[in-house]
Amino acid sequence: MPETIIVAGVPGVGKTTILQELEAVAREKNVPLKIVNFGNVMNELFKKQGKEIHRDHMRREDIQLQSRVQEEAARKIAKMPGNSALVVDTHMFVKTTDGMWPGTPIKVLQALDPKMIILIEADPEEVARRRTVDTTRERESKSVEEARDDLHWSRYMASANAVLAGVPIQIVHNRDGQLRQSAEELLKIIQKRY
Numbered sequence: 001m002p003e004t005i006i007v008a009g010v011p012g013v014g015k016t017t018i019l020q021e022l023e024a025v026a027r028e029k030n031v032p033l034k035i036v037n038f039g040n041v042m043n044e045l046f047k048k049q050g051k052e053i054h055r056d057h058m059r060r061e062d063i064q065l066q067s068r069v070q071e072e073a074a075r076k077i078a079k080m081p082g083n084s085a086l087v088v089d090t091h092m093f094v095k096t097t098d099g100m101w102p103g104t105p106i107k108v109l110q111a112l113d114p115k116m117i118i119l120i121e122a123d124p125e126e127v128a129r130r131r132t133v134d135t136t137r138e139r140e141s142k143s144v145e146e147a148r149d150d151l152h153w154s155r156y157m158a159s160a161n162a163v164l165a166g167v168p169i170q171i172v173h174n175r176d177g178q179l180r181q182s183a184e185e186l187l188k189i190i191q192k193r194y
């Protein structure tokens with residue numbers, strides 16, 4: 001069974017971009033690594049239930065439905081085969097219409113059984129700007145203040161997760177123009193752990 005690492009970051013921090021770069025760096029260095037996007041797995045499960053929704057709209061669905069799909073996604077990810085490290089690209093919290101909701105509540109955390117949590121962060125100004133210029137996604141919070149609040153929420157939730165799972169937290173900064181360095185740093189952290 002693969003060992004799981006949770007990689008989380010607020011929307012627009014560049015988590016998916018950095019993980020794409022990580023995949024490329026790992027391939028070049030022959031480091032076996034599998035990356036799975038939690039939102040994609042949830043989106044497929046929604047589809048299976050006859051709900052074809054845009055990934056940015058899932059968080060507006062009924063919270064109980066989201067919760068069921070979230071747990072199912074975690075169980076599905078936990079059953080993924082392989083022996084290499086499994087990087088789960090997800091969120092510490094999701095902004096639902098009911099309020100801030102944990103991305104990895106206890107049942108999800110238990111199913112994933114992570115060995116480490118890595119937070120991708122950037123300066124609030126950079127996050128706000130990335131959210132504004134990224135026209136491919138629907139992002140509601142675009143101010144620097146909102147980005148700063150989200151970054152704080154991410155750390156609060158990560159702390160709770162680390163206490164419950166008894167695992168360390170690492171922070172990797174995704175600075176403008178330094179994608180490669182950030183991906184290499186991420187790979188080093190993962191390799192040190194495995």
Ligand code: AP5
Binds near residue numbers: 009011055089137
């Ligand atoms: P997800 O797919 O994770 O969506 P997201 O949070 O919007 O993440 P993105 O991938 O769009 O943003 P990102 O931060 O990775 O930024 P990006 O790399 O695109 O999740 C989708 C949905 O799934 C969630 O909303 C939720 O409903 C659900 N979900 C997921 N996990 C869940 C869970 N555990 N429980 C319940 N629901 C869950 O980059 C943004 C922009 O910045 C791009 O234009 C990029 O080019 C630019 N950029 C990035 N890095 C740099 C850099 N270093 N320099 C310059 N530009 C950069």
